Amino acid sequence: MMGYAVSEEQVNLxxxxxxxxxxxxxxxxxxxxxxxxxxxxxxxxxxDDSRETVAALAAGSFSATRxxxxxxxxxxxxxxxxxxxxxAIYIQCIAGEFIILAILGKGTTQGLAKLYIDKACRQIExxxxxxxxxxxxxxxxxEAEKFEFNSDAVFKTES
Amino acid sequence: xxxxNLSKREINFKIVFYxxxxxxxxxxxxxxxxxxxxxxxxxMTMLSTQQDRTLYFDFLPLRSDAIKxxxxxxxxxxxxxxxxxxxxRKIVLTGVDGLVFxxxxxxxxxxxxxxxxxxxxxxxxxxxRSLDDIPFVLQFNKRxxxxxxxxxxxxxxxxxxxxxxxxxxxxxxxxxxxxxxLNMVCKMVMAQFIEEHNMNVxxxxxxxxxxxx
Numbered sequence: 308m309m310g311y312a313v314s315e316e317q318v319n320l321x322x323x324x325x326x327x328x329x330x331x332x333x334x335x336x337x338x339x340x341x342x343x344x345x346x347x348x349x350x351x352x353x354x355d356d357s358r359e360t361v362a363a364l365a366a367g368s369f370s371a372t373r374x375x376x377x378x379x380x381x382x383x384x385x386x387x388x389x390x391x392x393x394x395a396i397y398i399q400c401i402a403g404e405f406i407i408l409a410i411l412g413k414g415t416t417q418g419l420a421k422l423y424i425d426k427a428c429r430q431i432e433x434x435x436x437x438x439x440x441x442x443x444x445x446x447x448x449x450e451a452e453k454f455e456f457n458s459d460a461v462f463k464t465e466s
Numbered sequence: 467x468x469x470x471n472l473s474k475r476e477i478n479f480k481i482v483f484y485x486x487x488x489x490x491x492x493x494x495x496x497x498x499x500x501x502x503x504x505x506x507x508x509x510m511t512m513l514s515t516q517q518d519r520t521l522y523f524d525f526l527p528l529r530s531d532a533i534k535x536x537x538x539x540x541x542x543x544x545x546x547x548x549x550x551x552x553x554x555r556k557i558v559l560t561g562v563d564g565l566v567f568x569x570x571x572x573x574x575x576x577x578x579x580x581x582x583x584x585x586x587x588x589x590x591x592x593x594x595r596s597l598d599d600i601p602f603v604l605q606f607n608k609r610x611x612x613x614x615x616x617x618x619x620x621x622x623x624x625x626x627x628x629x630x631x632x633x634x635x636x637x638x639x640x641x642x643x644x645x646x647x648l649n650m651v652c653k654m655v656m657a658q659f660i661e662e663h664n665m666n667v668x669x670x671x672x673x674x675x676x677x678x679x
Contacts, residue, residue: 310467310468310469310470310561310563310659311467311469311470312469312470312471312472313469313470313471313472313473314472314473315472315473317473318471318472318473318474319473341469341561342560342561343467343469343480343560343561344480344541345469345478345541346471347471348473357509359508359509359527359539359541360508360509360511360525360527363511363525363527363541363543364511364525367513367522367523367557367558370557370560371522371554371557374553374557443470443472443663446470446472447472451663452535453663453664454533454534454536454659454660454663454664455533455534455660456532456533456534456656456657456660457531457532457533457534458531458532460649461530461532461538461648461649461652461653461656462502462506462528462530462645462648462649462652463503
C-alpha cells in the first residue's frame with residue numbers, strides 16, 4: 308500500500324498560514340498531523356521528542372471521539388476541546404483526513420480559537436487536499452530520487 | 467501508510483505489535499526503550515488501566531538512518547489485548563506499515579493466540595487490507611517458561627500461509643529475540659517502501675545525462 312508525500316513548498320505554505328494563525332489566536336503551539344499521528348508541520352513547539360507523542364495522542368484521541376460519534380449516529384465530531392486549569396487543547400478535523408491541533412493558554416477562549424482556526428482552515432484545506440494521497444514523485448516535481456539502504460542493522464543497541 | 471516529508475527529509479512508518487492479552491507486547495516496547503541509545507529513541511507513552519493493562523495503546527518513537535539521506539522514523543504501537551477493547555485495536559491499525567504478532571508460547575494460551583490472530587485479520591479487512599500486503603513478523607514469546615508448545619506447533623497453528631511469515635523465539639522480559647524481531651519488521655517495511663517507490667522512478671534519459679570526460 309503506497310503512502311503519501313508532502314513537498315517542501317507545501318510545508319512552507321502551511322507554515323505561513325500557521326504563523327498568521329499563531330499570532331491572531333495567541334495559541335502557544337500549533338500542529339497539523341494526519342489521522343495516523345504523522346506530523347505534517349508544526350509551529351512554536353520545541354524540536355524535541357514530545358511533539359511526536361502529542362501528535363500520536365491527539366490522533367488517537369480524535370479517532371476515539373469519531374467512534375463515539377458513530378455510536379450516537381453522527382459521522383464524526385468536527386472538533387474536540389480539552390480544558391485544564393492553565394491550558395487547553397483544541398483539535399479540529401480538516402480536509403477529511405487531517406487534524407489541526409492548537410495548544411491554548413489561559414487567556415484564549417474556545418470560541419475565539421475556533422473563529423481563527425476556521426478562518427485559517429479555508430487557506431490550509433486546499434493545500435492538504437493536494438497532499439492527500441500525493442505520490443512522492445509528484446511531491447518531488449517529477450525528480451524523485453532512488454532510495455538506498457544504508458546498513459544491514461536498522462537499529463543497534465548500546466550494549 | 468508511509469508518509470514522506472520532503473521538507474524535513476523524513477520518512478515515517480508505523481509498526482503495530484498485536485497479540486493476545488499478556489503475551490508481552492508492552493514488554494517488547496519497554497525493553498526496546500531501555501536498550502536503545504538516547505539519540506535513537508523518543509519518549510515512551512503507556513495508556514494503561516490501574517492494573518497496568520494496556521487501555522488504548524503504548525507508543526514508542528524510534529529513528530534510524532537506514533535509508534540514505536533521510537531520517538526514517540518508526541512509530542511503534544501496541545494494541546490492548548483484551549477483547550473488550552477491540553474498537554481501539556482497530557483505530558491503532560489505521561495506516562499500519564508493519565506488524566508483529568506476539569504469541570504466548572504456553573499451551574494454555576493457544577486458544578487466545580488463535581482468537582487474537584483471527585481478530586487481527588478481521589480488523590485488517592475493515593480497512594480492505596490483509597496480511598498478504600503488509601510486512602509481518604511472528605514472535606513466539608515466553609520461551610523460558612516450562613509449559614510451552616514446540617515452535618513447530620506454533621508455526622503450524624499461526625503460520626498457515628502460502629508466503630510464510632518469518633518468526634522469532636523470544637523471552638521479551640530479558641530482551642531475547644526482541645531486537646531481532648524489530649530489525650526484521652523494520653527492514654521488511656523499508657524494503658517494501660523502497661521497492662514500491664523505486665519502481666516508479668523514471669530512469670534518467672540518456673540525452674539529459676551530463677557527460678563527464
